Amino acid sequence: MAKAAAKTKAAAASASVERRPALAGRTLSAPGVKVEMLPPAERISLRAPQASLAALSKALGVTLPAKPKSSATKDGRTALWLGPDEWMIIDEAGTDPLADCAKVTALHSAVGISHRNVGISVAGPAAAVTVNSGCPQDLSLEAFPVGAASRTILGKSEIVLLRTAADAFRVECWRSFSDYVFTLLSEAAGDAAN
Amino acid sequence: MLLIRCPYCEEERPELEFRNAGEAHIARPTNIAAESDDDFEKFFFIRANPKGVIYERWRHIHGCARFFNAVRDTVTDKFVMTYKAGEPKPAKLPGAPK
Numbered sequence: 001m002a003k004a005a006a007k008t009k010a011a012a013a014s015a016s017v018e019r020r021p022a023l024a025g026r027t028l029s030a031p032g033v034k035v036e037m038l039p040p041a042e043r044i045s046l047r048a049p050q051a052s053l054a055a056l057s058k059a060l061g062v063t064l065p066a067k068p069k070s071s072a073t074k075d076g077r078t079a080l081w082l083g084p085d086e087w088m089i090i091d092e093a094g095t096d097p098l099a100d101c102a103k104v105t106a107l108h109s110a111v112g113i114s115h116r117n118v119g120i121s122v123a124g125p126a127a128a129v130t131v132n133s134g135c136p137q138d139l140s141l142e143a144f145p146v147g148a149a150s151r152t153i154l155g156k157s158e159i160v161l162l163r164t165a166a167d168a169f170r171v172e173c174w175r176s177f178s179d180y181v182f183t184l185l186s187e188a189a190g191d192a193a194n
Numbered sequence: 195m196l197l198i199r200c201p202y203c204e205e206e207r208p209e210l211e212f213r214n215a216g217e218a219h220i221a222r223p224t225n226i227a228a229e230s231d232d233d234f235e236k237f238f239f240i241r242a243n244p245k246g247v248i249y250e251r252w253r254h255i256h257g258c259a260r261f262f263n264a265v266r267d268t269v270t271d272k273f274v275m276t277y278k279a280g281e282p283k284p285a286k287l288p289g290a291p292k
Contacts, residue, residue, distance in 0.1 A: 068203045068204050068205070068258070069203060069205070082258065082259075083202065083257075083258035083259050083260060084202050084258060084260065086258070086259070136195060136208035136210050136211070137207065137208060150203075150257065151256060151257055151258070151259070152207075152211060152256055152257065153210055153211060153256045158256050
């Protein structure tokens with residue numbers, strides 16, 4: 001299922017260049033948690049002042065969250081609050097948010113970072129324990145509810161963390177850090193079960 | 195681990211997400227070329243280094259990436275308060291004797 005989805009997305013992206021995602025298809029299952037590389041997605045880094053938010057939200061089809069540590073999702077597109085004027089948009093439906101932003105005349109800066117990042121899914125009852133092995137944030141459901149998103153660190157690497165469900169996280173990291181991040185999460189997944 | 199309140203994220207975050215960025219409230223001279231060597235030395239190199247309360251710039255580098263100011267006690271390592279960059283030095287610190 002996941003493989004089929006990856007193929008369709010790869011086909012959609014192949015219009016420009018062949019995408020060769022880092023660590024594609026790697027998975028690790030441990031009792032209580034599964035760590036796996038997510039299929040490629042379109043991503044942009046968006047910086048914009050307050051005055052441009054309405055126009056950008058309309059063009060992107062998802063309301064840019066204004067609250068710290070929050071995110072908004074609509075039709076496979078997620079907007080993550082990273083800073084007071086900074087968002088990351090992740091599109092898993094295959095449409096490029098960069099093209100949507102290009103139509104907006106209001107002041108903003110949108111940079112395509114689809115290939116810079118890779119996504120790793122950490123899911124299962126022990127997901128929070130696994131991520132917490134390297135991430136110092138409070139990941140209890142009260143402090144980090146479903147939909148919460150934050151740039152933070154995992155071990156020595158900077159990550160963007162998004163809670164997609166009560167027992168599932170999406171870890172976004174730079175592709176050059178992905179080996180480190182995946183290995184750290186794999187080791188942690190084995191320990192989390194004990 | 196210390197918890198530091200980021201005034202932009204509006205909550206306490208672990209210290210690993212932060213980086214110190216030197217003393218706060220050091221105004222750059224408006225005409226730096228006209229500064230005398232002594233004045234430039236004072237502005238550029240000389241820092242307060244107090245034993246006690248210090249005003250510092252910090253950066254939430256692995257978070258919202260924003261610079262902000264923090265009041266910290268160098269003896270206890272305790273953060274007294276934090277406030278956004280550009281805001282004036284707080285006249286009164288919380289918990290200070292009246």
